Amino acid sequence: MKEVNSMIKAFGEVMMRLEVPNHLKLEQATELGVLYSGTGINVLSALSRFGHSTSIITKLPDNALGDAAISYIRSLGIETSDIITGGNYLGMYFLEKGYHVRKTNVTYSNRKESSFCTSKITDYNVEEVLRGTSILHLCGIMLSISEQMRYNALTIAKKAKQLGITVVFDFNYRPKLWQEDFTQAKKWYECMLAYVDICFMTDMDALFILRMESTEKSRKQRMKQLIPEVAKKYNVATIAGSLRDQENQQICGFLYQQDVMYFSRTYQYQVLDRIGSGDAYASGILHGILKKFTDEDTVDFATAACVLAHTTYGDSPICSEEEIWLLAKQNNVQIER
Numbered sequence: 001m002k003e004v005n006s007m008i009k010a011f012g013e014v015m016m017r018l019e020v021p022n023h024l025k026l027e028q029a030t031e032l033g034v035l036y037s038g039t040g041i042n043v044l045s046a047l048s049r050f051g052h053s054t055s056i057i058t059k060l061p062d063n064a065l066g067d068a069a070i071s072y073i074r075s076l077g078i079e080t081s082d083i084i085t086g087g088n089y090l091g092m093y094f095l096e097k098g099y100h101v102r103k104t105n106v107t108y109s110n111r112k113e114s115s116f117c118t119s120k121i122t123d124y125n126v127e128e129v130l131r132g133t134s135i136l137h138l139c140g141i142m143l144s145i146s147e148q149m150r151y152n153a154l155t156i157a158k159k160a161k162q163l164g165i166t167v168v169f170d171f172n173y174r175p176k177l178w179q180e181d182f183t184q185a186k187k188w189y190e191c192m193l194a195y196v197d198i199c200f201m202t203d204m205d206a207l208f209i210l211r212m213e214s215t216e217k218s219r220k221q222r223m224k225q226l227i228p229e230v231a232k233k234y235n236v237a238t239i240a241g242s243l244r245d246q247e248n249q250q251i252c253g254f255l256y257q258q259d260v261m262y263f264s265r266t267y268q269y270q271v272l273d274r275i276g277s278g279d280a281y282a283s284g285i286l287h288g289i290l291k292k293f294t295d296e297d298t299v300d301f302a303t304a305a306c307v308l309a310h311t312t313y314g315d316s317p318i319c320s321e322e323e324i325w326l327l328a329k330q331n332n333v334q335i336e337r
Contacts, residue, residue, distance in 0.1 A: 006134035008047055008286070009082065010040025011057040011156050012142065013116045014069050016092045017275075017315060023099045026107070032094070036072040037315035039139040039172055042276045045316035046283035046305065048077030052290065055079035057129055057156075059119040065090045066115070076316055082129050087115035095275070104274070108176070117145050121152045126159050135286065136160040137168045143188040144177035150188055157195040169193070170282060171201040173209055185209050193234040198289070200282050202241040206230050219243055220263070227256045240285045240299070242278070242306060253281060253303035255295055262295045264303035271310050280309035280317040284324070297328075304328035 019033040020026050044054035056078055060066035062085040069090065070080050091114035098104040111117060130136070142153040160167050169192055178185050189209050193199070203219055206212045206226040216222035220243065227239050238257040245251070249271075253264040284305035288298025304327040308319045 007053045007055060007132050008044065008135040008137070009055045009057055009129070009133045010044050010137035010139075011153070012038050012040030012137070012139050013091055013111075013114065014038045014041055014056070014058050014060060014073065015111075015114075016065070016069070016090050017095060018092055019095045020097070023097050026094055026096050035314050035316075036069045037276065039141065039170060039279055040137055041073065041076065041078065042279035042316045043137055043283045043286070044078045045076040045318075046280055047287060049318070050283070050287045050321050052287070053079070055082045057082045057124060059084050059086060059115045059123060061088050061090055061115045062086050063088060084119075084123060085115070086123070087118060089113045089115060091117065097273075106176075112145060117149055119152070120148065121155045124156075126156055130156075130160055130163055130165060133160070133163075133165050135166045135168055135290075137170070137282075137286075138192070139170050140172040140189065140192070141174055141177065143192065144174060144185070150191075154191055154195075157192060161195040166197045167195050168198040168282075168286065169196040169200070170278075171199070171205045171209065172278075173205060182208060182211070186211055190234070193236060196234070196236050198238040198240070198286070199230075199236045200241055200278070200285075201227075201230070201239060202243070203227070223254060224261055227254070227261065228259070231256060238285075238289070240282075240302070242281055242303065251303065251307065253299045253306065255285060255299040255302075257295065260295070262299045264299045267303065267307045269307050269310050273313050273315075274310055276315035276317060277306050277309040279315070280319075281306035283317060287321075300328045301325065 015038050017035040017037050020029045048054045060069050066085050073080055089110045091111040092109045094107040096105040142149045157167050203222045203226050214222045214225050231239055240255045242253045249269055250266050252266040255262045281302045284302025288301050305324045309317045312318050
């Protein structure tokens with residue numbers, strides 16, 4: 001892998017997040033909070049805070065919506081020179097935060113009609129865009145959108161692999177977007193895994209998407225069985241993810257590489273805003289790999305980043321490296337004086 005200060009890029013969608021305030025349902029709302037996000041944006045935002053150079057490869061509408069999104073992306077420390085413009089639509093999602101037994105609900109709008117999701121890979125000068133890139137991040141959500149988006153994702157991943165760029169892929173399976181079609185999902189996820197060096201997934205992805213089998217009842221034991229099988233079958237060097245016990249609000253992270261699996265300690269967590277916490281975990285793993293942390297420190301740092309992301313508002317992680325290490329290295333959160 002190249003030096004720490006080389007460029008990390010993500011190819012992915014930028015979405016407008018429209019949040020219903022005060023735990024109201026959408027039908028009760030008379031105003032909405034606006035942010036701009038996406039898996040790639042969230043990961044790059046955190047890596048920018050950790051001192052890495054980052055850039056988003058995407059297409060935004062050629063209007064005030066696109067201008068607003070670009071302004072917000074720049075405020076996160078992400079370079080915007082790889083953004084192209086055209087079309088009129090930006091994908092949106094409406095967020096209704098749950099309360100107690102009522103679950104949080106996400107409603108998508110204009111996604112398939114957005115500038116990014118209707119773009120063609122020929123819209124991007126791929127050779128030029130990937131020049132000087134050390135890591136390319138891709139999200140599995142793209143595979144669920146359309147044939148065109150699947151082609152785009154696979155084409156840029158293949159080109160990155162040919163150029164010796166480390167390809168990072170987050171499964172990010174969304175049942176709503178695939179309409180529970182596991183057979184289709186398996187086909188396209190397997191196509192993508194042919195180009196992947198670092199993968200973010202869990203035992204549930206192995207079971208339900210890759211259709212692997214396990215008789216283990218404990219998720220930790222199932223992870224120990226399935227993740228090495230995935231790594232071997234699909235020739236993926238590094239696999240990482242988290243184990244979440246929602247009933248008891250506990251979480252721990254894992255990292256598998258060079259035939260060894262590492263687990264972080266288990267954290268109790270509370271949720272202010274959960275969206276983007278998985279992206280915080282991914283950014284922590286990538287930061288640890290780039291900085292050449294030990295594997296134990298990498299998974300501890302990533303899990304602490306994930307836990308802290310539950311405590312901050314918005315999709316994009318905003319905690320500093322120092323804040324994350326403070327949590328990773330101590331058992332009790334105290335007042336910083």
